[in-house]
């Protein structure tokens with residue numbers, strides 16, 4: 085069983101001291117490829133550096149998360165465009181809107197999201213998207229650009245059935261995290277995940293966040309790692325009424341196609 089983690093924040097400081105061991109454990113659990121999320125200018129530089137250091141295993145996205153939109157200036161825009169030319173960079177993002185915490189003002193988030201949509205259009209790259217409590221604004225902006233970009237994944241999808249239908253209507257891909265393994269808040273997702281076509285469904289840990297609650301006993305440090313992707317795969321398989329092998333094979337093939345990666349041998 086081969087898995088591909090489409091979103092891991094391996095630039096996070098908690099991975100600074102043992103990344104080699106983290107990647108080794110992931111490999112043992114079948115997670116042979118990981119797309120490292122870039123979420124700020126420095127984070128994107130770091131994500132690309134990691135991808136370059138682990139060719140064929142790590143890939144990167146470059147972008148600025150809505151939380152950091154306030155830091156986005158012309159130099160950031162130019163730098164992201166430069167970084168995105170590297171063949172190890174497979175998507176523009178993480179970008180989007182987050183009205184849950186509003187760390188950056190909404191009008192700034194909207195402007196910065198649109199600038200990154202334009203990068204994806206200009207470079208003809210897929211988008212790695214984040215949306216929280218901002219569906220209406222998010223989908224209306226995305227709708228204007230969707231036809232001009234080769235693909236878009238709404239990562240860490242936790243929203244309603246209505247939002248899901250809007251994204252599928254726009255031919256977006258959907259990223260499912262360990263949120264679905266949370267029996268307290270993931271129940272609606274278990275119904276919804278059945279309605280996502282196999283060729284639009286991808287799996288991600290969002291490590292070090294969102295440790296699946298099905299990891300028992302939980303590690304003392306509570307850090308999520310790509311090796312736990314299997315738990316997400318197993319929960320999604322249960323919900324879809326298929327074997328974990330089928331979910332793994334389909335989500336991996338879907339991710340390969342989305343990020344333009346060669347099929348695993």
Ligand SMILES: [Zn+2]
Pocket residue numbers: 178213214215239240
């Ligand atoms: Zn996110």
